[in-house]
Amino acid sequence: MDQIVHHNLEVSELVDMALERGEGTLASSGAFRVSTGKYTGRSPLDKFIVDEPSVHERIDWGSVNRPIAQEYFEKLYDEVQAYLEAKEEVFIFDGFAGADEEYRLPIRVINEFAWQNLFVHQLFIRPTPEELDNHQAQFTIIAVPSFKADPEVHGTHSEAFIICSFEKRVVLIGGTHYAGEMKKSIFSVMNYYLPLREVMPMHCSANIGADGDVALFFGLSGTGKTTLSADPERCLIGDDEHGWSKNGVFNFEGGCYAKCINLSEEKEPQIWQAIRFGTVLENVVLHPDTQVADYDDATLTENTRAAYPIDYIEGAVIPGVGGQPKVIVFLTADAFGVLPPIAKLTKEQAMYHFLSGYTSKLAGTERGITEPQATFSTCFGAPFLPLAPQVYAEMLGERIDTYGTRVYLVNTGWSGGAYGVGKRIKLGYTRAMITAALQGTLEQAEFTADPNFGVLVPDHVEGVPSEVLNPRLTWQNKEAYDINARELAQRFQKNFEQFAQTAEEIRQAGPKA
Numbered sequence: 001m002d003q004i005v006h007h008n009l010e011v012s013e014l015v016d017m018a019l020e021r022g023e024g025t026l027a028s029s030g031a032f033r034v035s036t037g038k039y040t041g042r043s044p045l046d047k048f049i050v051d052e053p054s055v056h057e058r059i060d061w062g063s064v065n066r067p068i069a070q071e072y073f074e075k076l077y078d079e080v081q082a083y084l085e086a087k088e089e090v091f092i093f094d095g096f097a098g099a100d101e102e103y104r105l106p107i108r109v110i111n112e113f114a115w116q117n118l119f120v121h122q123l124f125i126r127p128t129p130e131e132l133d134n135h136q137a138q139f140t141i142i143a144v145p146s147f148k149a150d151p152e153v154h155g156t157h158s159e160a161f162i163i164c165s166f167e168k169r170v171v172l173i174g175g176t177h178y179a180g181e182m183k184k185s186i187f188s189v190m191n192y193y194l195p196l197r198e199v200m201p202m203h204c205s206a207n208i209g210a211d212g213d214v215a216l217f218f219g220l221s222g223t224g225k226t227t228l229s230a231d232p233e234r235c236l237i238g239d240d241e242h243g244w245s246k247n248g249v250f251n252f253e254g255g256c257y258a259k260c261i262n263l264s265e266e267k268e269p270q271i272w273q274a275i276r277f278g279t280v281l282e283n284v285v286l287h288p289d290t291q292v293a294d295y296d297d298a299t300l301t302e303n304t305r306a307a308y309p310i311d312y313i314e315g316a317v318i319p320g321v322g323g324q325p326k327v328i329v330f331l332t333a334d335a336f337g338v339l340p341p342i343a344k345l346t347k348e349q350a351m352y353h354f355l356s357g358y359t360s361k362l363a364g365t366e367r368g369i370t371e372p373q374a375t376f377s378t379c380f381g382a383p384f385l386p387l388a389p390q391v392y393a394e395m396l397g398e399r400i401d402t403y404g405t406r407v408y409l410v411n412t413g414w415s416g417g418a419y420g421v422g423k424r425i426k427l428g429y430t431r432a433m434i435t436a437a438l439q440g441t442l443e444q445a446e447f448t449a450d451p452n453f454g455v456l457v458p459d460h461v462e463g464v465p466s467e468v469l470n471p472r473l474t475w476q477n478k479e480a481y482d483i484n485a486r487e488l489a490q491r492f493q494k495n496f497e498q499f500a501q502t503a504e505e506i507r508q509a510g511p512k513a
């Protein structure tokens with residue numbers, strides 16, 4: 001049997017083939033809709049790095065970066081190769097990660113499914129015909145969702161596996177149909193290689209103003225990163241993964257992978273309008289008669305997704321590059337209602353909060369959560385950091401010094417009380433505060449150090465009531481505020497114990513219980 005290899009097919013060809021092969025259906029919008037079955041999100045316990053001599057001393061081994069022996073990887077690699085060779089047809093995408101040509105990584109993705117090849121075609125940077133002719137992949141993803149591992153034979157945690165070999169420059173993915181594993185595997189690879197080239201990799205969105213001023217938005221799920229970086233007065237560089245080099249900021253990707261649970265045209269018009277032919281919809285429920293997407297239906301998962309090329313966003317910057325960032329915004333949704341809605345950070349405070357990566361989970365959002373829970377994700381991207389967190393934090397500090405970048409902590413969570421008592425800070429107020437930060441008018445305010453968290457709180461922001469800026473003033477029960485503030489400060493301190501080797505001035509920049 002002669003195998004057919006489909007190489008860098010056009011979008012329409014991939015959609016047609018995916019439909020012919022019964023891999024999914026078309027939604028009424030024209031987007032290609034697929035179900036990923038058992039796995040509707042990333043599977044962190046199934047993710048491994050091959051423990052190889054050349055990387056052993058550099059990897060920050062632990063619960064995130066879990067080692068697997070070389071012999072297990074080699075056996076699995078051989079079996080996956082044989083599995084693919086027996087297929088009648090396979091799909092290959094050659095492209096790039098990194099919009100800055102000086103730092104981009106040429107990649108190859110080999111898929112057994114047409115729809116997954118469509119996904120990577122839309123998510124990574126697509127080559128020109130000339131670039132394709134001269135393409136030399138430096139890292140390869142092999143994705144075979146139908147191949148299931150045997151933990152006893154292959155040393156895996158389960159049937160699913162996401163295994164990265166830095167020596168072989170290969171990522172093996174199997175047992176899971178969730179396409180996000182391919183996207184995040186390359187992000188992890190970039191997080192390993194770029195610091196070796198003095199480039200800071202970042203899990204953040206980025207936009208640029210009419211004057212060329214670049215802003216970065218860091219934040220965990222639910223903090224408003226996508227909403228707040230999608231500013232009609234500014235252009236989107238990218239929504240998720242970026243590098244910061246001597247040249248400035250550059251997007252790793254050529255597309256966006258947006259959550260679409262409860263999506264509406266009114267609240268997120270850019271994403272709504274991007275869901276059309278060529279977009280991949282994962283686990284979105286369609287009406288059986290009309291094929292209209294029901295974005296409020298979480299029957300399959302809360303983690304419904306839309307993958308589309310960034311040029312589906314009006315005004316997106318292509319290629320995704322910008323200058324040196326003038327402003328960094330750390331977003332947090334504090335359900336305890338005690339962090340100020342905006343505060344300026346010193347360099348040391350910025351490094352402290354970057355290492356902390358705080359937000360909070362809400363009561364009722366997950367089984368077993370009956371009250372707000374503090375959540376910390378190092379550098380706002382702990383699952384994707386192969387190196388020690390301090391490596392990334394030190395790069396941030398160096399860049400703040402070099403470029404004079406201003407850093408702000410913005411709380412998009414609660415005010416006037418904790419979740420269930422207070423109210424979420426109005427989006428209009430948050431937008432006004434971020435606008436003031438980006439335009440520089442916020443610097444005209446007088447700043448006072450918060451007594452619990454030490455961050456610098458402004459006394460005035462145009463369009464925001466002054467009492468909103470001081471969270472204690474919004475609480476009816478001031479004693480309850482003080483208790484909640486002390487408890488959150490203690491949570492920060494407890495979490496930061498893992499960074500005992502961090503410089504004293506950074507450890508002292510955190511909250512005081």
